Amino acid sequence: MSKYESYDEISKNYDKTRSAVGIEIVLGYILTIPEKLQDIKVLDAGCGTGNYALHLKEWIPDVISADFSQGMLNTAKEKYELHNQKNDDLIRCDISDLPFKDNCFDAIICNQSLHHLDEEDTDFKNHQKFFAHAFKVLKTNGLLIINTITHEQLEDGVWWGKLIKPAVDRMKKRFISDVCLINLLNKFGFRSIDKVVPTSTIIQEKGYFDPNSLNKKEFRDGDSHFSLLTSDELNNVLNQINTLISNGEIKEYIDSRDLLRQKVGQFCYIIARK
């Protein structure tokens, strides 16, 4: 459940800029499960339009897709059908409540969804509900594979991060820090926690280095930050970018900012085992 974005509306543009970045990391960890892929059950918690589940379905017959947004789920269902994959295994739910039987899944993946669970300054209570339920519904040795963004990556993971500082500051209140996340996972009983940062992967690769991309709503819809800017703040950001463009300074600006992105990456995976 997003506390700040209308995903039924965003589902119309989401796939124009978003793909299953980091799927190789997900698959790599899933391959550590001793059972055959044909025999395991995976839950995509916060599946969105099903980009990750679609990849998993190529290898794993039993992948359940769960999301709060009917619009996202409808899009995912159509996509699975289009790719000749099973499309009658979607559930609309609040992933904080994970309505599944105990000891059910070999792995749960949760890609860029945790930050939609809680309002600001609520001590990440819904995160904690999700971790508690995830622990229960996972089988022993089951994997919780979380794709999230660290506070450092919120600032420097995209070249426009400094320009949208008000949104980044608000995002920091919604994104749990990686240290707190790992502490909470330990608190709820998870163990063997890994952190993987793919520094060469870009989330919105198509159009990322095009300075005009941010002038397009469909590109901005692929980045949750922009929904946290007021219209005045957004206009100010676009004015700054257009000034850099007209002054011929935009390439140098993007290049210098991208050095930071290459260092910190745009996202990370936290992988925990029950």
Add this chain to the structure above:
Amino acid sequence: MFNKELLNYIVCPISRKPLTYDEINDCLISKEFNIVYPIINGIPNLIINESIKINNGELIK
């Protein structure tokens, strides 16, 4: 069309007990709390705030 195999995995998010499929009304029922969960586009909606309370055989939101 609802996939009945899902009943092997899903539970009522309130009672944490198994759900029953009502084929006539195409919905899921949590008998412990007399709650109905709608199915839209073949996708069960297990969001607590959007569930429907059953009273005397009728569906009352």
